Every structure is written in structure tokens, then in C-alpha cells.
Amino acid sequence: MSDYRFGNYLYELRKQSGFGQKEVAAFCGVSNKAVSKWENGKTKPRVQLIRKLAELYQISPEILLMKCEERKRKSITKIVLTGGPCAGKSTAMSWIQNAFTERGYKVLFVPETATELITGGVAPWTCGSNLDYQCCQMRLQIEKEKIFLAASETMVDEKILIVCDRGMMDNRAYMTEIDFGIVLDRIQKNVVEIRDSYDAVFHLVSAANGAPEIYLKNKESNPARTETVEQAVKLDNKLISAWTGHPHLRVIDNSTGFENKMKRLISEIAGFLGEPEPYEIERKFLIEYPDIAALEKRADCQKVEIIQTYLRATEDEEIRVRQRGANGSYIYFKTIKKNMTDTTRVEIEERLSQAEYLRLLMDADTSMHQIRKTRYCLTYKSQYFEIDIYPFWKDRAIVEIELLSEQEQIQIPKFIKIIKEVTDDNSYKNVSLANL
Helix, strand or coil, rough: CEEEEEEEHHHHHHHHCCCCHHHHHHHHHCCCCHHHHHHHHHCCHHHHHHHHHHHHHHHHHHHHHHHHHHCCEEEEEEEEECCEEECCCHHHHHHHHHHHHHHHCEEEEEECCHHHHHHHCCCCCCCCHHHHHHHHHHHHHHHHHHHHHHHHCCCCEEEEEEEEEECCHHHHHCCCCCHHHHHHHHCCCCHHHHCCCCCEEEEECCCCCCHHHHHHHHHCCCCCCCCHHHHHHHHHHHHHHHEECCCCEEEEECCHHHHHHHHHHHHHHHHHHCCCCCEEEEEEEEECCCHHHHHHHCCCCEEEEEEEEECCCCCCCCEEEEEEECEEEEEEEEEEEECCCEEEEEEEEEEEEEHHHHHHHHHEEECCEEEEEEEEEEEECCCEEEEECCCCEEEEEEEEEEEEEECCCCCCCCCCCCECCCCCCCCCCCCHHHHC
């Protein structure tokens, strides 16, 4: 099994000591490629070579051996489970608990904040205004998530899944954009900070959208359910729009029976977590240059600015770092990719701090251009599209969609004019565009 954590530790030791890979290879009597594989986590050096490395880096060989044999670093993943009225969210919590406990995860649930507050007497109709209430709810949500993260750090479990029963962006669907902006100012946050603080978002579509008879039946037996079918569909769409722009948003619709809807949710979460392998299945199309003004007017579309830099890597891997965000607020990622088939590849991604990102830029592959692009994230018929606009193209663009299986059908929006599919065309991959 690859150990990217130990590989990164070796990389840090080499950089701190001021050696190049060639110097390390010569000292250890191995090839440059062997050193590269150690630092990429693909292989580990043998015991005698670990002792040579310890001598070179002037550290205790026992410490280096211990690092080499350390168990995998604690993995803490925070996701959001959201959805419209009567979407099956409560049942989904039980499915998630059972499915991922069996897979070796410690599953923690952050309770829905609105329910806690309203049950305790704090509600939009008891506070001075809905704006005042939303500020209270957002502040409590932030503190609860901090506590769950802090508690998870103390646990002995290696794999921890924190499931938030709704996240902070859900609040956006219950207020005007002006009020939402005021709330962000009061809590001193911005959209990118709160939206992208979650590793992934899974939205269960309301039964009102696709299975109205189920929604009406549920409404009859649940006095708390007051929305009409039309109101429920509208709220569902607003919730999806609130999260659009997140790098890992998945929408689970009502195209199958309820049990299969739950199974699809579990499959989506498992696929994101990399159980058993972190596969990314995508389709890519070359399209005519879209109507940017029309895209920016859509409630289900969000604009994101991306800067992508490729790092030096071995022949069979692609390593990149990415800055992603908007309006001066950014998050940072490192991604390692390895192709498995024409449409399937292993993808390992980790969140970086700004300092880590800036440090890794020093290892940029200077033979390749930095990729800058504007991405429009679009939710359409329960599928999530990413439209990439490049500064060097004025007549065309790229649209991508990630799928759970290679057989999944795609519903391309009518306003997107496809020129051709380029999934298998290497000349349209970002790594190729970086060589233009």
C-alpha cells in the first residue's frame, strides 16, 4: 500500500537538508527514480537504506524506522448531508451509520442546528427578526463543528467520518441575498470559507421533485410538513443553488425507488472516501463558447477562479497543486492522479494550508505553464457540471461531469452546444493545455 505521508516526510527531510534527489541517490547507491518513488509514497526504502538516509539527514535511524512503520495517519472527513423537504435525510443517517461503521469508520453526527434552536425556543418568530435568528444559528453551527473536530482528534480511531445534518450554506436558502451578506459580515466569514470548509456535500432531492405522491402521503401524516409540492420543489432548488460551487457536490434524485436512492447515496459517499479505491470517473466535452452573462444570471450556477500548477513527478503520475476560490478568498489542494482506464483513474487529494501550498510551488515543473481558468459550476437535473473557460480560447470551452459509474447517463443542458467528446483525447487534458 502506498504511504504518501511517509513519502512527504522524506521529502521534507531532504529539502531541509538542502540535498537534491541526485545527491540522495548517489549517497544511497540507488537511481534517481527510486528516490522519487520514496518521496511520492509509491515505495518505501529497505531497512539498510533507511539507515543510510538517517546518516545523510543526521537524524536517529530509530526515529526514521519508527516513522516508516507508523500506522496510517488519522483520517478525519467532514461531509454535509442536506436536502429538501421529505427527502429521506433521517433514514439516510441510519444507512450511513451502518454502512461506514462496517467499513471501519467512527461515524459522528452533528445534529441539525435549526431543530435544536427551535425546540429550545429560539426561532425566526421569537427573535427580533429572521436575520437575528440566522446569525444565532450560524454562530452555533460553527462552534458545534469546531467541538466535533476537536473531539475527533482525541479519538483512537484511524478513520473518522463527521456527518453534518445540514451545513452552514443551507441557511442561504432561508433568507435574501442581502440578509445573507449581512450575516456573513457579522460572523466575519465569506462564502468560500464556510462552503468549502466541508470536504463533500450530498444533497437528497425532495420527494416533491420526482415522487410527488410520496411527498403528499408523507405530508398527510406529518403535521409539521406545511409546504405545498410547488413550495417544496422551490426550496429544494434553492438549497442546491446554495451549495453550487463546492468542488464535491453530489445530488441524489428520485429516479429510483427509495431503497435504491439510499444505496446510491452510500455509493456516492464511499466513492468520495475512496472505498476501496478513490476512483474518479469523468466525461469531458469540447463545447462552443457559452453565454457567460446568461450563466452568471442563473441561480444554479456559481463562478470560481482556479490556478493550477504542475509539480515535478514520475512518468506514470501527475501531481498538481491548485488554488481555488473567489473574491480574494481561496482554499488549496494537492492532487496525485494515476490512470486506470481511459475514463477511470485513481485520485488522491489532500487539503493544504496556504503555507504548504506556497512551499510546494517551489517544486513546480517549470517546463509547463501554469493553468488559469474560470470555472462555472452548474447543477442541472441532479447532475453537476463544471464549465471551464480558458483565457487562450475565445470560441470554445470545456465541460466536465464526474460520474459514479461508466454506464451513468448524462443529461447535457440544452444551452450547452457540444462540438465533440474529448474524454479520451489527451490533447484536451489540463496537463496538455499546460504545455501550450
